[in-house]
Amino acid sequence: xxxxxxxxxxxxxxxxxxxxxxxxxxxxxxxxxxxxxxxxxxxxxxxxxxxxxxxxxxxxxxxxxxxxxxxxxxxxxxxxxxxxxxxxxxxxxxxxxxxxxxxxxxxxxxxxxxxxxxxxxxxxxxxxxxxxxxxxxxxxxxxxxxxxxxxxxxxxxxxxxxxxxxxxxxxxxxxxxxxxxxxxxxxxxxxxxxxxxxxxxxxxxxxxxxxxxxxxxxxxxxxxxxxxxxxxxxxxxxxxxxxxxxxxxxxxxxxxxxxxxxxxxxxxxxxxxxxxxxxxxxxxxxxxxxxxxxxxxxxxxxxxxxxxxxxxxxxxxxxxxxxxxxxxxxxxxxxxxxxxxxxxxxxxxxxxxxxxxxxxxxxxxxxxxxxxxxxxxxxxxxxxxxxxxxxxxxxxxxxxxxxxxxxxxxxxxxxxxxxxxxxxxxxxxxxxxxxxxxxxxxxxxxxxx
Numbered sequence: 001x002x003x004x005x006x007x008x009x010x011x012x013x014x015x016x017x018x019x020x021x022x023x024x025x026x027x028x029x030x031x032x033x034x035x036x037x038x039x040x041x042x043x044x045x046x047x048x049x050x051x052x053x054x055x056x057x058x059x060x061x062x063x064x065x066x067x068x069x070x071x072x073x074x075x076x077x078x079x080x081x082x083x084x085x086x087x088x089x090x091x092x093x094x095x096x097x098x099x100x101x102x103x104x105x106x107x108x109x110x111x112x113x114x115x116x117x118x119x120x121x122x123x124x125x126x127x128x129x130x131x132x133x134x135x136x137x138x139x140x141x142x143x144x145x146x147x148x149x150x151x152x153x154x155x156x157x158x159x160x161x162x163x164x165x166x167x168x169x170x171x172x173x174x175x176x177x178x179x180x181x182x183x184x185x186x187x188x189x190x191x192x193x194x195x196x197x198x199x200x201x202x203x204x205x206x207x208x209x210x211x212x213x214x215x216x217x218x219x220x221x222x223x224x225x226x227x228x229x230x231x232x233x234x235x236x237x238x239x240x241x242x243x244x245x246x247x248x249x250x251x252x253x254x255x256x257x258x259x260x261x262x263x264x265x266x267x268x269x270x271x272x273x274x275x276x277x278x279x280x281x282x283x284x285x286x287x288x289x290x291x292x293x294x295x296x297x298x299x300x301x302x303x304x305x306x307x308x309x310x311x312x313x314x315x316x317x318x319x320x321x322x323x324x325x326x327x328x329x330x331x332x333x334x335x336x337x338x339x340x341x342x343x344x345x346x347x348x349x350x351x352x353x354x355x356x357x358x359x360x361x362x363x364x365x366x367x368x369x370x371x372x373x374x375x376x377x378x379x380x381x382x383x384x385x386x387x388x389x390x391x392x393x394x395x396x397x398x399x400x401x402x403x404x405x406x407x408x409x410x411x412x413x414x415x416x417x418x419x420x421x422x423x424x425x426x427x428x429x430x431x432x433x434x435x436x437x438x439x440x441x442x443x444x445x446x447x448x449x
Contacts, residue, residue: 013299013335015447018374019393022443023429025294025337026378032290033380035071035210035436038282039078043208050083050140050206052279057206059083059138065090065105066126066196068151069144069222070112070381071210073098074435076105076142079208091129093122093151096433110150113172113386114165123153123191130196133203135275141196141205145212145381145437147222148182153190155263156252163250170248173348177310178213180239182223183231186265188253189223193265196225198272205276211283212381212437214310214342218280228273229265236262284439287380288341291441300337300445303327309342313360316344320444321367328446340442346385352417355385357440358392358428362409362418365394365402372396372447378429381437387419389428391440401425 013021044051049058065087067076072094080087080102090105092098095112106129108122130139154164167188171181186193197205205226213220219227240246240257249257256262266272288304295302305323309316320340327336346356357377364375378384378391402409405424412421422428 013445013447015372018372018395018445018447019427021298022374022376022393022445025291025298025443026376026429026441028294029287029290029441030380030431030434030436032293033282033286033436033438035074035282036078039075039082042281043079043082045082045084052206052208055206055277055279057138057204057277059086060136061138062086062088063138063140064088064129064133065140065142066129067091067142068093068110068122068126069147069210070095070150070433070437071144071435072142072150073107075144075208076102079140079142089129091122091125093119093126095146095150110152112146112149114168115149115152115161117161119150119152120161123151126151126191126196127153127199130200130203133200135202135204137203139200139203139205141207141226143207143209143222143226145210145221145439147225148185148192151191151222151225154188155190156188159188159252163252166250167253170245174243174245175312175345175347176239176243177345178343179217179220182220183239184236185223186229186231187233187236187262188256191225192223193229193231194224194227194270194273195265197227197276198266201272202275207276207278208281209278210281210436210438212439215283215285218278226276227278228268228270230268231265233260233262233264282436282438284341287438287441288339291339291443295337295339295443299335301327301331301334302337302339304339304341309340309344311345313344313346313356314363317360317364317367320442321364324373324444324446328448333448335448336446338444340444341439343439348416350415350417352412352415353387353420354416354418355379355383355387355391357384357390358387358418358422359413359416360442361392361394362413362421365398366409368394368396369399370396374445376429376443377440379437379440380434382431382434389419389430391429392418392422393427393429398425398427
């Protein structure tokens with residue numbers, strides 16, 4: 001299904017600048033979803049009252065704050081500005097060191113995509129900070145994508161950090177979408193699946209979150225430490241069995257599945273969540289809309305493709321090509337832009353360096369060879385898979401340029417080495433960490449025949 005959001009073209013974009021135009025759209029998208037701007041625009045603090053959307057939260061005493069995920073440090077710093085320094089104490093667990101540390105905060109550099117020692121230390125610090133509070137106390141949770149690895153603590157002390165890393169590696173290198181991975185994570189964690197909120201009970205809890213999951217699954221953001229969990233242990237058992245994962249798990253975790261002994265998570269309706277409130281700050285929808293606006297300003301007839309894109313990357317490429325064909329026919333003779341969101345799945349099939357966005361772009365390059373088309377696929381967090389880049393851009397000459405350098409695109413795909421392919425051609429998107437994560441953005445451009 002394609003929904004239209006077209007604007008009149010002020011000038012006709014030129015294919016010779018196609019890759020640069022796609023990158024310009026992406027950079028303008030990132031600027032439009034800046035975390036600090038979003039918080040300043042959507043959160044207000046007036047006369048001792050925090051306003052978040054329709055939520056009204058009187059702060060009779062300074063709140064405690066727990067921030068975790070890829071945007072943790074940025075969110076904590078901006079909230080401190082909004083509250084004019086009125087935070088009693090805080091914990092921030094992020095994948096990078098904070099450029100400026102707040103005096104009353106503890107900081108931890110957690111691991112991503114796999115947890116590290118600081119991930120566990122940060123989780124323990126968060127539990128300590130929110131435990132033993134009273135009903136009149138307030139805890140503000142600042143949650144963003146990547147938090148599942150960045151904030152991690154097994155329920156069972158017998159599960160070591162090495163076990164936890166092996167468990168996560170088995171899942172993130174599979175074909176499972178993020179929401180299914182997080183079902184498994186929740187049922188082994190001391191903080192995920194609403195268990196951090198249990199620690200903070202009976203204090204009032206306000207969760208401000210940036211979503212890196214489908215919009216209808218907010219409790220999957222960072223595996224939902226502050227939200228009741230709709231998933232069940234039975235779902236977890238089924239996922240492991242259906243995807244033949246059990247033998248890939250370390251013995252300490254495998255036993256929970258073999259003996260069906262996973263502890264259940266707290267569910268919707270649990271009275272411990274009666275004083276919990278949630279405010280979505282940003283999501284993938286914001287990024288898609290921003291890309292759409294940027295493309296229109298550049299003179300493209302632009303539409304967004306709103307299909308269910310959390311599927312295999314090759315399947316999604318083929319569907320998006322069909323959508324671009326349809327759009328090109330609709331606006332015959334005009335440069336067009338198709339904007340796609342979501343997160344494709346991309347099983348690891350080789351020992352190379354890359355990620356789902358670069359694999360998507362490489363497979364897409366095979367589909368646009370010789371045509372006046374451009375495709376860009378990138379993560380809004382600045383990182384794609386195990387590579388140091390956010391994604392890649394390709395056009396109708398990418399495959400021929402590769403062949404001219406002796407590169408075989410299919411071989412690089414099979415080796416999961418899409419980063420090496422695009423790095424050789426100079427077409428990676430090296431933007432660094434963005435302190436944000438609202439899933440991925442894909443930009444397709446067609447300049448006609």
